[in-house]
Amino acid sequence: MQTLELRGVNKSFGSLQVLKDINLTIGKGEFAAIVGPSGCGKSTALRMFAGLEFPSEGEALADGESITKPAPNRMLIFQEHALYPWSTVEDNVGLGLELAGIGKAERRERINAVLEKVNLSGFNKYYPSQLSGGMRQRVAIARALIMDPDVLLLDEPYGALDAMTRLTMQNELLRLWQGTGKTMLLITHDIDEALYLADKVYVMSARPGQVVRTIDLAMPRPRNRNGEEFAAHRREIMNLLGLDEG
Structure with missing residues (x-):
């Protein structure tokens, strides 16, 4: 597994400072x-770990x-699953293995194993x-897991799901x-989601984002x-963000 670090990071897009x-x-x-x-630079920070921003x-x-640069041991999962609609589940999940030159028999074995992990057997x-x-979204996660990355980077992966499905997916x-x-970093607007899942929560201010x-x-x-305690x-996070709990 990997340790991730941002050290003294500032980020601007032109005259706009976001971090x-x-x-x-x-x-x-x-x-x-x-x-x-929104707009505090959370996703920008995540994309730095993915090698997509600097x-x-x-x-x-x-x-x-x-x-x-991007690396196969750090996989990014977006809110939009970005699956190829013309491809089956197994073809979507196994694409990375196919591009890596893995043979059909091994691909099939690894696809079946990872689909079982995400409760999509069959x-x-x-x-x-x-x-x-x-x-x-489970298929998107399986597509990342099949490459056996050290790090999963999750950018609001459940933001588009209904409340009940979201709770199931969190579990x-x-x-x-x-x-x-694996090392995991989750970007979310959902305070309860962060508190339910994480060992550590970084709270960022409005732009330019600061911890x-x-x-x-x-x-x-x-x-x-x-x-x-939860x-x-x-309450602590909502106060830091200037939100009214009532």
């Missing part, structure tokens, strides 16, 4: 989350090495249009993380969303 003096560290096998208002100043690091020949939103993601021990607080969560899992952390 200011960002310092954060995500340990090997840790589940971290970033919450903050600091104007400072460094984005993986295991102490500067990130200069859906190999289905097309995305035949699946629910939650199932399509499935937690199960996957606990089963693989205004780092919250280490010692709550045992499974977490009680109605518990006193509610106290929720």
